[in-house]
Amino acid sequence: MALNLEGLIGYKTTFAPGTYTFSVFAKLDHPDDQSTAVLKFQGDTTDAGLTIKDGLTTEWQRFVYTTTFITQVTGRFQISPTSFPAGVNRLYIAGEKVEQGDTVTPYVTENNTEIDAPIYDR
Numbered sequence: 246m247a248l249n250l251e252g253l254i255g256y257k258t259t260f261a262p263g264t265y266t267f268s269v270f271a272k273l274d275h276p277d278d279q280s281t282a283v284l285k286f287q288g289d290t291t292d293a294g295l296t297i298k299d300g301l302t303t304e305w306q307r308f309v310y311t312t313t314f315i316t317q318v319t320g321r322f323q324i325s326p327t328s329f330p331a332g333v334n335r336l337y338i339a340g341e342k343v344e345q346g347d348t349v350t351p352y353v354t355e356n357n358t359e360i361d362a363p364i365y366d367r
């Protein structure tokens with residue numbers, strides 16, 4: 246999935262108080278030193294998120310963001326491109342995952358195979 250500047254908008258969900266970990270595989274069309282993205286929670290609480298810059302390359306990499314909610318919140322985790330030079334680059338994402346707790350677990354395919362990166366042509 247390629248993203249424009251509006252980012253990935255998932256379904257709103259209600260989260261109980263606690264710690265949650267959001268992970269996603271991402272890569273760029275072209276390497277550059279200007280493209281950035283942010284992993285964050287968008288909802289009824291303010292969350293600065295995690296800015297990704299140096300890790301964005303043309304190879305699939307998994308990015309992880311953990312946050313803690315003190316009270317029940319409603320919203321969604323997302324990854325949003327924040328700075329892309331003149332639309333010459335695209336951010337591709339795959340394997341989005343939200344887990345309760347502060348540990349990210351391996352991504353497992355439908356046939357129970359653990360993978361380190363998505364298998365896509367792009």
